[in-house]
Amino acid sequence: MASKQQTVASFVETAPPGELSNVVADIKALAPSEAQALAPAYKKYNEEQYITVKLPDGNGTAILSPYNSLDNNRYFDTATETSFEVDHASQKTSNPQPHALETPHADLLRNLHKALTTTSSEHFPTSSHTITPTNTDPSTLTILLVATKFSPQNFWNARWRSTYTYNPSTTTLAGSVKVDVHYYEDGNVRMNTRKEFASREVSGGAEAVGREIAKLENKFQEDLNRGFGVLGEGCFKSLRRQLPVTRQRMEWEKFQGYRLGQDIGGGRAK
Amino acid sequence: MADPFDAALDLLRRLPPSKTQQNLNGIISLRPDLEEDLLSAVDVALAVKRCSKTGRDYLCCDYNRDGNSYRSPWSNAFEPPIDPDDAADLIPGGRVRRMEENLNTAVDVYRELYYEGGTSSAYLWALDDGFAGVVLFKKSTNASASAGKGGWDSIHVFEVNEAAGKRSAHYRLTSTVILDLGLSSQSVDNLDLAGNLTRQTQADLSCGFRDSEVELQHVVNIGRTVEDMETRMRNMLQEVYFGKAKDVVGDLRSIQPLSEAEKDRAAHRDVLEKMQR
Numbered sequence: 001m002a003s004k005q006q007t008v009a010s011f012v013e014t015a016p017p018g019e020l021s022n023v024v025a026d027i028k029a030l031a032p033s034e035a036q037a038l039a040p041a042y043k044k045y046n047e048e049q050y051i052t053v054k055l056p057d058g059n060g061t062a063i064l065s066p067y068n069s070l071d072n073n074r075y076f077d078t079a080t081e082t083s084f085e086v087d088h089a090s091q092k093t094s095n096p097q098p099h100a101l102e103t104p105h106a107d108l109l110r111n112l113h114k115a116l117t118t119t120s121s122e123h124f125p126t127s128s129h130t131i132t133p134t135n136t137d138p139s140t141l142t143i144l145l146v147a148t149k150f151s152p153q154n155f156w157n158a159r160w161r162s163t164y165t166y167n168p169s170t171t172t173l174a175g176s177v178k179v180d181v182h183y184y185e186d187g188n189v190r191m192n193t194r195k196e197f198a199s200r201e202v203s204g205g206a207e208a209v210g211r212e213i214a215k216l217e218n219k220f221q222e223d224l225n226r227g228f229g230v231l232g233e234g235c236f237k238s239l240r241r242q243l244p245v246t247r248q249r250m251e252w253e254k255f256q257g258y259r260l261g262q263d264i265g266g267g268r269a270k
Numbered sequence: 271m272a273d274p275f276d277a278a279l280d281l282l283r284r285l286p287p288s289k290t291q292q293n294l295n296g297i298i299s300l301r302p303d304l305e306e307d308l309l310s311a312v313d314v315a316l317a318v319k320r321c322s323k324t325g326r327d328y329l330c331c332d333y334n335r336d337g338n339s340y341r342s343p344w345s346n347a348f349e350p351p352i353d354p355d356d357a358a359d360l361i362p363g364g365r366v367r368r369m370e371e372n373l374n375t376a377v378d379v380y381r382e383l384y385y386e387g388g389t390s391s392a393y394l395w396a397l398d399d400g401f402a403g404v405v406l407f408k409k410s411t412n413a414s415a416s417a418g419k420g421g422w423d424s425i426h427v428f429e430v431n432e433a434a435g436k437r438s439a440h441y442r443l444t445s446t447v448i449l450d451l452g453l454s455s456q457s458v459d460n461l462d463l464a465g466n467l468t469r470q471t472q473a474d475l476s477c478g479f480r481d482s483e484v485e486l487q488h489v490v491n492i493g494r495t496v497e498d499m500e501t502r503m504r505n506m507l508q509e510v511y512f513g514k515a516k517d518v519v520g521d522l523r524s525i526q527p528l529s530e531a532e533k534d535r536a537a538h539r540d541v542l543e544k545m546q547r
Binding site: 002004007008010011014015016019022023025026027029030031034121122123124125147148149156158159160179181182183184186187188189190191192193194195196217218219220221222223224225226227228229230231232234235236238239240241242244245246249250252253255256258 | 272273274276277278280281282283284285286287288289290293296297299300301372375376379380383384385386407409411417418419420421422449451453455457458459460461462463464465466467468469489490493494497500501504505507508510511512514515516518519521522523524525527528529
């Protein structure tokens, strides 16, 4: 059995895109004392969801993730070559400091950033991305992209996250995409999907990597749209028919007679 | 500060619907004082039990529950048995039980017509100026991982206020459908679409002219109201699960390059302007 603290932490960690503040307000109303000790859960949420924050100098935005995290709630941004501190509850930043790129692939990193700017602007109306030396394996680079669309007035919110690792020595790319959609008008409907891309060779440098990512994601999105079709045409239809086989609504007045005929449901046995 | 009960309902409307049962248990562990209110207000996927007297399956919800026992609509007995004093209060008899038996027969026909399988149950209880009840359906499908698997639970709670003389009645219905769909294939590792929608309706309906007709007419009126609502909700679910979700993903990311989409729009505007000249 989870402790009360674990319970409220799990609420934060599974909050839908764009609704963290609503979830936190509910937790405060239900469990005020546990709500005071949510710092680790906020940190986990912000890093897992690739939350974008405004840089302290008003110098643009940066993505929070496990890949660009330093000690003491500090993160670095390779585009501006600064590090900064984050208050995970408010998602506010402070204490900027210069942070030099510590990678033999600094030029490649900058070129990948440009390439991603080009391809992402062709497919995402709004998005953020960052390229960062992978902290677990500094010989590789991690590419992160996050796009969100919040429409609470229409009761839906959504987030797209892409994560890739590029290995410059083998010129291989691997990664994954996750999409999370929440719709909650008189209900609660959630779509979650993910796709892993196995490692593949991409020759042609940063621009080719950008093009390969766009190609992989286009294919995924087409497959996802087909997946909606498969579920809608197959699974959903076999749960409840739109009309009985007879194409007529039930004649409720005759409910006692239907049984005698034994021919309901197209004559199939139960 | 918000009312804790409202906060609990808001939270369950936001957190993953696939985990509603688990989150409900979590909220109750935080606030045991809300347990009874939450159990009657929150719909969760229905459990199936087999009636030991008749061998038929029935569905369990808060309305046929007493402690850990559930009443079978087929035998009208709680399993495991409950205290006889409680049973006298909780087991319907007379007119209400007659209508309950007929309603179960009728929704069983409906279930076979629309679900071609699955399980159904109906429960009624008396009110001061009428009666109330719930009609339940459950169906699961598990064709294959690549064709998708799914579960449908529908919960129709209604209240019937009978006018003096019982020639007509006011019917109020609150319906919830819990629909859980999943797909796992080579092209999409994992696609989960889970959730619930709730809608309400009400109507004044005639109950016939002779006393002997009234009981059966209630069953007909309830059945038809449930059929209308469920058919409407099925269309809404189709729209939200397969239309809305797809559109929202398309709003996040466009397969067609946005510069091409902009050119198409400009060309379209051009054509329209020329036509208007």
